[in-house]
Amino acid sequence: MRAPRPTRLQGWGRQSRLGIERRGEDLERLGAVARLSRGLGRSYGDSSLPAADGEIVLNTTLADRILAFDEATGLVRAEAGLSLVDLHRITLPKLMFSPVTPGTQFVTLGGMVAADVHGKNQHTAGNFGDHVTKLRVRVADGRVIECSPDEHPDLFSATIGGMGLTGHILEVEFRLERIPSAAIVQESVRIANVDEFQEELEASAKEWPFSMGWIDAITGGASLGRGVLYRGRWATPEEVAGSPPRPRRAAQLPVDFPSWVLNPASIRAFNALKYHSHVPRVQRRVVGIEELFYPLDAIHDWHRMYGARGFTQYQCVLPRRAGKGSARRVLTLLSNLGAASFLCVIKDFGREGRGILSFPTPGITLAIDIPIRPDTPDVVRALNALVLELGGRVYLAKDSFTTADELARMDPRVEEFQRVREVWDPERRFRSAQSVRLLGDSP
Amino acid sequence: MNEKVIVFGATRGMGRALARAYAARGASLYLLGRNEAELARSAADLVARGARDCGYVRCDLEDARDFAPALDAAFSALGQVDVVAVTAGLFATQEELEKDRSLAVRVLQADFTQTVLFCEEVKDRLLGQRRGALVVFSSVAGERGRKPVVLYGAAKAGLSRYLEGLDHRHRADGLLVVAVKPGFVRTSMTEGLEPPPFAGEPDEVARDVVRAVERGLPEVYSPWPWRYVMGVIRALPRAVMRRVKF
Numbered sequence: 001m002r003a004p005r006p007t008r009l010q011g012w013g014r015q016s017r018l019g020i021e022r023r024g025e026d027l028e029r030l031g032a033v034a035r036l037s038r039g040l041g042r043s044y045g046d047s048s049l050p051a052a053d054g055e056i057v058l059n060t061t062l063a064d065r066i067l068a069f070d071e072a073t074g075l076v077r078a079e080a081g082l083s084l085v086d087l088h089r090i091t092l093p094k095l096m097f098s099p100v101t102p103g104t105q106f107v108t109l110g111g112m113v114a115a116d117v118h119g120k121n122q123h124t125a126g127n128f129g130d131h132v133t134k135l136r137v138r139v140a141d142g143r144v145i146e147c148s149p150d151e152h153p154d155l156f157s158a159t160i161g162g163m164g165l166t167g168h169i170l171e172v173e174f175r176l177e178r179i180p181s182a183a184i185v186q187e188s189v190r191i192a193n194v195d196e197f198q199e200e201l202e203a204s205a206k207e208w209p210f211s212m213g214w215i216d217a218i219t220g221g222a223s224l225g226r227g228v229l230y231r232g233r234w235a236t237p238e239e240v241a242g243s244p245p246r247p248r249r250a251a252q253l254p255v256d257f258p259s260w261v262l263n264p265a266s267i268r269a270f271n272a273l274k275y276h277s278h279v280p281r282v283q284r285r286v287v288g289i290e291e292l293f294y295p296l297d298a299i300h301d302w303h304r305m306y307g308a309r310g311f312t313q314y315q316c317v318l319p320r321r322a323g324k325g326s327a328r329r330v331l332t333l334l335s336n337l338g339a340a341s342f343l344c345v346i347k348d349f350g351r352e353g354r355g356i357l358s359f360p361t362p363g364i365t366l367a368i369d370i371p372i373r374p375d376t377p378d379v380v381r382a383l384n385a386l387v388l389e390l391g392g393r394v395y396l397a398k399d400s401f402t403t404a405d406e407l408a409r410m411d412p413r414v415e416e417f418q419r420v421r422e423v424w425d426p427e428r429r430f431r432s433a434q435s436v437r438l439l440g441d442s443p
Numbered sequence: 444m445n446e447k448v449i450v451f452g453a454t455r456g457m458g459r460a461l462a463r464a465y466a467a468r469g470a471s472l473y474l475l476g477r478n479e480a481e482l483a484r485s486a487a488d489l490v491a492r493g494a495r496d497c498g499y500v501r502c503d504l505e506d507a508r509d510f511a512p513a514l515d516a517a518f519s520a521l522g523q524v525d526v527v528a529v530t531a532g533l534f535a536t537q538e539e540l541e542k543d544r545s546l547a548v549r550v551l552q553a554d555f556t557q558t559v560l561f562c563e564e565v566k567d568r569l570l571g572q573r574r575g576a577l578v579v580f581s582s583v584a585g586e587r588g589r590k591p592v593v594l595y596g597a598a599k600a601g602l603s604r605y606l607e608g609l610d611h612r613h614r615a616d617g618l619l620v621v622a623v624k625p626g627f628v629r630t631s632m633t634e635g636l637e638p639p640p641f642a643g644e645p646d647e648v649a650r651d652v653v654r655a656v657e658r659g660l661p662e663v664y665s666p667w668p669w670r671y672v673m674g675v676i677r678a679l680p681r682a683v684m685r686r687v688k689f
């Protein structure tokens with residue numbers, strides 16, 4: 001047979017490993033040779049990368065059939081490689097939408113389950129996994145298992161948020177949400193500092209199903225954490241007829257920017273412009289779904305902006321009990337460390353997920369893009385120390401630099417997760433670059 | 444409009460893409476293929492993607508006894524048929540075919556004899572309607588005797604000639620014969636092969652094919668640069684062809 005040569009597989013942050021990517025329609029068959037599945041590679045860190053150079057990874061994107069779609073109830077069953085953008089192309093004209101969507105549509109259903117993704121409605125809708133009714137998984141011994149909250153609940157809750165480490169997810173069944181229109185009423189509010197952010201997010205939660213904030217993470221002092229809060233809800237057909245949203249086209253970033261383009265001065269200028277140009281303080285408009293949900297999808301391959309060295313996204317959640325000033329402490333530390341961030345996002349979480357390792361917990365989350373420099377591991381060490389002190393944890397779908405020891409101290413749930421792996425995969429057939437780094441799997 | 448389209452080979456690759464392109468236009472579809480469970484899954488997918496309806500029946504390209512009953516089932520379900528597309532076929536690399544004689548027999552038979560026999564069954568039925576398009580996926584591999592595709596290319600060359608003759612013989616009778624010549628397309632069939640420049644995606648090919656049927660073109664190269672690539676390759680002297688790797 002053909003012997004495919006190893007190629008460089010990348011995470012979205014552009015860290016890479018040599019691996020053999022197998023792609024095909026039949027995940028069950030290809031699953032026999034691969035030790036990890038991978039979707040569209042939108043996880044930032046090393047979770048979709050092979051544990052050892054040259055290992056086989058299963059690319060799921062050709063397995064993208066919709067197996068059942070009940071327009072009355074919204075129940076969908078599809079193969080795991082189906083992307084959200086393709087699904088929405090089919091369901092939006094029927095006014096059905098994913099109950100939870102991450103900040104990009106270029107993700108697969110399998111990836112959404114494996115990371116148990118959250119969206120701008122986490123405070124009301126929970127995570128994607130909360131809407132999943134059934135999964136079909138090819139486990140380590142080759143069996144294909146249907147699991148749900150009632151059948152094999154241990155496998156179900158370990159697979160949701162399990163970062164691909166319980167098996168190959170073959171099919172996903174979940175319920176779409178019926179929406180009144182394909183547009184959003186969006187309000188944006190200029191916010192003076194991070195403490196005000198924390199308060200405004202909490203206040204918005206009651207009235208607005210969608211919310212998140214963009215933060216200027218560079219300007220310090222009293223204005224530390226100033227930015228713009230976006231909140232939204234589905235528009236009624238009347239509101240859309242009154243002011244139809246403008247369609248938007250995706251642009252392409254054709255080449256890598258040299259690494260110096262994003263420097264503290266250019267980031268500072270960009271942030272100041274974005275903040276000060278937001279007048280009046282509160283604005284309200286009807287927008288298309290892309291504008292609220294997928295602002296970054298407007299530029300394909302925007303990660304190339306960071307140049308060849310790539311970047312990491314540090315995303316942590318700080319539980320409510322950490323108190324009001326908690327987000328301020330993280331941003332202060334970040335600015336003391338001199339790690340300039342181009343993009344920083346803040347959002348409140350309302351509840352825990354259903355997966356053993358689901359990331360969210362009630363509190364506040366910060367997602368901070370950091371261009372990679374030689375000192376980036378030290379920056380993450382320092383941030384993790386503070387997050388540990390505040391009782392928080394980090395998001396595995398974004399992480400590249402956390403250590404096994406830090407994770408174990410942050411997240412006691414790891415023990416339970418490992419117990420379930422022991423049952424379904426005692427030989428640790430399933431592993432990734434991330435599981436070697438964080439869970440002690442053999443490289 | 445309600446087009447009626449039969450696709451042989453719709454569960455994977457370019458056939459899947461072509462069936463989806465017709466589904467998105469609201470066509471009534473009927474699928475032929477080897478594996479019943481796979482057909483059922485693809486039929487569900489196509490209905491979700493806009494097909495008005497989608498039936499299916501088992502039909503194995505390697506077994507000519509399946510052809511007539513499968514086509515009868517499809518024609519009687521659809522009534523007048525607008526398009527019959529044949530994307531089914533076998534593929535193996537030159538090295539694989541040289542190593543395994545029985546595989547070579549299968550590939551040569553499936554991609555030439557069996558495909559031609561299937562087309563003959565389709566031809567009779569479309570001529571009976573006095574209209575309709577027969578769309579068959581051949582390959583640029585059949586354009587020139589080339590080192591990496593000696594055996595596969597020979598079968599496709601025969602197929603392309605057959606389709607050309609059929610077009611000449613029956614265009615006046617209302618039969619449109621479209622020979623599709625995909626270049627390198629990234630599907631599971633070409634998985635693990637190094638993609639050359641101008642490698643394409645199945646959706647592009649599907650779009651080109653739908654357009655060619657609408658315009659009544661007898662031949663489609665897709666993605667389009669392959670028309671010119673093959674123009675050059677056809678013009679190369681044999682002394683050169685003997686030396687190059689492609």
Ligand SMILES: Cc1cc2nc3c(=O)[nH]c(=O)nc-3n(C[C@H](O)[C@H](O)[C@H](O)COP(=O)(O)OP(=O)(O)OC[C@H]3O[C@@H](n4cnc5c(N)ncnc54)[C@H](O)[C@@H]3O)c2cc1C
Pocket residue numbers: 012036037038039040041042043044047048060080081101102103104106107108109110111112114115116117118119120162163164165167168169170296397398432
């Ligand atoms: C611009 C941008 C915005 C984002 N915004 C958000 C956000 O708001 N909220 C959020 O939660 N996340 C967000 N993310 C992260 C993204 O949603 C997750 O990383 C998601 O998992 C990516 O899906 P994917 O298909 O690309 O999976 P990949 O990145 O390819 O894989 C991610 C993980 O899923 C596993 N996996 C994938 N498919 C399967 C399968 N079939 N079976 C088993 N395991 C599988 C992989 O092994 C890996 O561990 C964002 C990412 C980007 C680039």
